[in-house]
Amino acid sequence: MILPDLQAGTLVRRYKRFLADITDAQGKPLTIHCPNTGAMTGCVDPGSKVYYSRSGNAKRKYPHTLEFVESPHGLVGVNTGRANRLIEDALRSGVIQEIGQWSAEQIQAEAAIPSGAGRFDFLLSQGAEQIFVEVKSVTLHLEDGLGAFPDAVSTRALKHVEELQMLVQQGARGVLLFCVQHLGIERVSPAAHIDPAYAEALRRAAENGVEILAYACKTDLRTMSMSHRLPFDFHH
Numbered sequence: 496m497i498l499p500d501l502q503a504g505t506l507v508r509r510y511k512r513f514l515a516d517i518t519d520a521q522g523k524p525l526t527i528h529c530p531n532t533g534a535m536t537g538c539v540d541p542g543s544k545v546y547y548s549r550s551g552n553a554k555r556k557y558p559h560t561l562e563f564v565e566s567p568h569g570l571v572g573v574n575t576g577r578a579n580r581l582i583e584d585a586l587r588s589g590v591i592q593e594i595g596q597w598s599a600e601q602i603q604a605e606a607a608i609p610s611g612a613g614r615f616d617f618l619l620s621q622g623a624e625q626i627f628v629e630v631k632s633v634t635l636h637l638e639d640g641l642g643a644f645p646d647a648v649s650t651r652a653l654k655h656v657e658e659l660q661m662l663v664q665q666g667a668r669g670v671l672l673f674c675v676q677h678l679g680i681e682r683v684s685p686a687a688h689i690d691p692a693y694a695e696a697l698r699r700a701a702e703n704g705v706e707i708l709a710y711a712c713k714t715d716l717r718t719m720s721m722s723h724r725l726p727f728d729f730h731h
Contacts, residue, residue, distance in 0.1 A: 496577070496584055496719050499548040501562060509539040515561050517545055527559035530574045534647040537636050538564045538571045538677075546716060563716070568636045569679025572712060572719065578632040578674040579604065579616050581712060585721035586619070586628075592724075593708055594619070594626060594670060608658050615655070626668045629655045633675045633683055633709070642680030642709075642725075644673060648690045656693065660700040671700070673709040675725060682726040683709040698729055 504525065507516040515529045527547050529535075544565040550558045564571050582591075583604065589596030597619050606618030606627065617628040635646040645652055659669035673683050687694035701707050713722040 496580055498562070498714070498717055498719055501546040501548055501716055504545050504547060506539065506541055506543045506545045506564065508541055509535060509561075514557070515539075515545075517547065517561075525559060526557060527561050528555075528557040529561045530576050531561075531634075532575070533632075533634065533645065535573060535634065536646050537566055537568070538573055538634055540566070563714075566636065566677070566679065568640075569677060570714070571634050571678070572676035572714065573634060575632040575676075577719065578630050578676065581719060581721055582628070582630050582672060582674055583617070585710070586617070590721045591672070591708065591710060593706065594628070597621070609662065610658060612654060612658055613651075615658075624668070626670060627659060627662055628670045628672055629659060630672050630674055633673050633680065634677045635686060636677055636679055637686075640679065640681035642675055642677055642683045643686035643689070644683065645686055645690050645693060649693060653690075653693050653696055656696045656700050656705070659705045660696075660703050663700075663704040668706070669700075669704070670706045670708060671697070673707075673725075673727070674721070675709055675711050678712065678714070680711070680725070682728060684728050684730070694729075701729075 504517040504519045509515040546563040586597045603618040605614045615627045616630040619626040633642045633644045663669040685694035709725040709727045711722045
């Protein structure tokens with residue numbers, strides 16, 4: 496994935512979930528859009544170096560978008576909207592070996608959950624084979640390279656896990672794919688101390704055949720892509 500041109504700045508604060516105040520390279524204050532609904536724990540320390548893009552859409556109230564934050568443990572991609580594009584590129588190129596390579600025609604984004612309970616990020620179809628894929632972006636670093644999800648209680652994430660499990664029990668293939676946008680994370684686990692219900696649902700889903708994968712990202716701030724599989728462990 497080719498990234499938009501990025502500019503560097505310094506974080507002042509993140510607030511109202513979708514806004515961040517920064518200063519640009521010249522020290523000028525700027526309010527920008529923060530495309531991340533999570534708590535962003537460890538990614539929003541005042542004084543952190545940030546990288547942001549500018550939209551060409553003149554109608555946007557806040558034309559700049561927060562893209563990356565330098566945390567004490569590594570660079571973090573905080574634009575969760577990029578996770579699905581990263582995964583789609585990886586599906587087309589075959590980077591995610593456990594799922595294989597798929598053509599654009601075989602990849603359906605925002606696929607309806609058969610029960611009517613919302614949408615999964617992707618449905619992969621080839622003949623009679625169907626794979627439902629749900630993507631979650633990981634930015635929470637706990638300690639010593641350990642990343643965790645979620646960073647706040649998420650009823651939506653819980654519902655996705657339960658729906659995947661039901662589909663697998665009905666004979667489909669279901670994959671929960673953690674897109675790790677924190678470059679300092681080397682392994683992933685459920686954040687049971689934050690959302691114990693989600694951690695327990697994830698464990699049940701894995702025991703019932705839902706595949707759980709975690710993949711790292713790489714970036715040079717000009718391009719970004721999925722890199723390699725990371726260990727996923729229920730016991731950290």
